[in-house]
Amino acid sequence: MEHINWIHNIPFFSIFLAMLCGIITALVKNGRLAFKIHSIMVFIIFVMSVILLISVVKNNEIFTFMMGHFPAPWGNELRAGPLEALMAVTFSIVMLLTVSGGSEFIFKDVVPEKQPLYFIMLNALFGAMLALVYTNDIFTAYVFIEINTIASCALIMAKGTPQSMVGTTHYLVISLLGSGLFLLGVCILYSITGHLLFPQMKEAILEIIKTEQYRLPLLVVTGFMFIGIAIKSALFPFHSMLPGAYHSAIPTSSGILSGLVLKSYIILGIKLIYCVFSAEVMHTLKITEVLFVFGLAGMVMGSVYAMRERKMKRMLAYSSVAQIGYIYMGIGMGSRVGMTAACFHILAHAITKTLLFLCCGSFVEDSGGKEKIYHMRGAALRNPLAGIGYTVGALSMIGIPLLAGFISKIYFATASVYSSGKMAAVLIILGVSMVLNALYFLPSVIAIWTPEKGVEMKPVSSVSPLFAVSIVGFILLNFVLGVCYRPITRIIQMSIELLAQ
């Protein structure tokens, strides 16, 4: 028996553990027990991912893991490097904090006999996101995109109110359109390359570019796949599904959907850029330019929509649209520095937006189900912890120094210097977008700290300890990312160099 490299098994273990817990939870009848199983599972995966991250960073390696007995062009494969490991760590820690902080919302809003089903969906969603991060096979990516879609729709409609059904329908139709386009792209790509695994496809595509045969199909396929991914990750013109869905869902679901699910599609997109189409081909096909323009448009338009919104959750949803715009702008710059900024912003946005959604959910609960910012005057005084959390999150989104959002903006600005011809556009839009962010976040922050006239504000006595822990954890993470960001950006730079090889 040969020596087994256990660390290389971690991606496979994580995906299967999450799926296994999803299956087992079907037998559980009690929501609390399902919650415990879920938390333990996520924690184990967190520990494993940290080990994986340390190992791949130390060895500076990117490895493939054969799923089965058959090597690359015949069997499925997983692939893990620093980027994948970093994302797995982030996903698991954000998942852990969000679900434990938002568990009270789940137990309150979901009918008791259906709470285990909610956790089945959470486990499956988590497994599918990990699979999307780790996969090295385009058809596996498609299957797990569908699992992601179904599970995220289930998370939205778990509340069971008619509004959430409407939101889910909207979300479902638009995401199915996206996956349909992605599938069509996969089919055409298969017919012109003859492979389904990333490395083999990349070779075939480089060949196509050289021989000029199938040039038009390649262009259209790339377009379709990226439109599909853009629809799924709610890039600006395709964002219409977000506000209704996030507004009507449980705050925990909204946080996970906006913080993690959208990001998993973007990471798949980044892997496609580097491992399938390769950055040069993307550049010659001008796809990056298109993403860049839509990203810029999203940054401005998302903020403009958010300003017009009077309901807090919808405002946060539109703010997500703007932040997704930032990420696509970074990807669209077409340089490695831009990609680093985009990856860092994925992390920053994941930890900040989930924090904001959790705090917002808690405000809504305290003010008796009223959702307008107007009704939340003084909400922070009733629940100071959530107030502090919201303030930190909002300041981070605006880009105040010492917080994560500031660092990503700095990186975007630096990256613009390296991409010729885009610098002016990036800097101007970045400035405009920051002002707009401040214009809609600051009033809400001021509103929650100003007491309503004539109404005495008493702090809510019972803040659940888990909620407190998760808010404090998110705030700390925000400061950690904002202060000691160097090691993380170094990991991202390293991983992008490895990916681009």
Place this chain on the structure above:
Amino acid sequence: MNHLGTNFYEAVSVILFGIGFMNLLLQNNLIKKFIGLNIMDTAVYLFLAAKGYIWGRVAPILTDGIVDASYYVNPIPAGLVLTGIVVSVSVTAFSLALVQRLYMHYGTLNMDEIMKISREEEGE
């Protein structure tokens, strides 16, 4: 290259995809919308199945003990179509269940009306 004449299965499948897409955009009735989505999926499967065929070859199941790759058609698209069909069945079931819940509450299948009523309810 001019393969439009020979690739008529693919041509029909992309036209079907377009019809499904049009259905999705134009129909207000939710069930018809989802039928449009199903047409889109089916069109993709037709496309894949057409891509797997090779003239004069037989289905990929061992016949007469012949082990030769130039005797059978490509098995990969068949497998992909199988996976795709299962996914589309699941998604259809999910969406129809959603439609049932929506109909129970709103009493209509018209998406515009449902949106309007729900906006009204939300506005209070």
Place this chain on the structure above:
Amino acid sequence: MGEKKSFWKHLKAWVDGEEVILDADKYIVSRSVKEKKNWGGRYSMENIKGNKKLYGFLSVAISVLFIGIMLSVVNDLPEFGNPSNPANNEVMERYLESGIEETGAINFVAGMILDYRAFDTFGESNVLFLAVMCVVLLLKKDKNNYSEKEEAENWEDDYFDENEKRPILKVGGKLLAPLIILYGIYVILNGHLSPGGGFSGGTIIGAGLILYASAYGQKKMQTFFTFRTFTLICVACLLTYCACKSYSFFTGANHVGYEIPKGIPGNILSSGFILPLNICVGLIVACTMYGFYALFTKGDI
């Protein structure tokens, strides 16, 4: 100047966290008037007819543009049925030429989806499981999903199931359902030898169950098929699937021993894990199909 003042007023109101609309009284009055309106079908159509036309035109234009682009792509794609197309490469050759020794399955497609590319198929059976759980989440009766009308209808259905004669349906169901289920079992067990397999066989069994249920009523089905059995079968099958595949992935990737006999190709008991996996998938699909039927008609299994 006046405009600027109002802008400042807006901003001030906003910073104070008040309603952005200044003359809120008017707004509220107009809204209450609006609420009295009847949201009938005709009103909505008349109101947005102008937009409707534009919208329709745009959607047709987009679809036609899409078809045009795709037709030109199809024009450039590899020729239909040509053996030298890029898709017909070494991957397909190995599936066809070494498939029998490596998987033991005579049906190359079964060998491909359940052995070479088994991870996809694992995801796929999970999709099915998640879909049925979603339908349970949506349609199973609870306090958000309850109407007296439906309850009355269900009661009526049960009454008719018990008291109506329905001779043709009942005799037909009694005769046909076992045959259909038997055929489904045949298709599942021969999945690695002939066309078919878990998915198609499972659907056939599901159809048999649905026929039986519609002839004899769901009360009778519940004597041997309850929600509990449904979950147990699904979970047991998925766990078996998960265990088999974990074993095969783990041993394959780490190059440690893999001790599953392949058997003689062509026998029923051959081809390693493919037969048990087909049975698992078949059971899941059968339960799922019947589960969809039961949940859609009654809101319970």
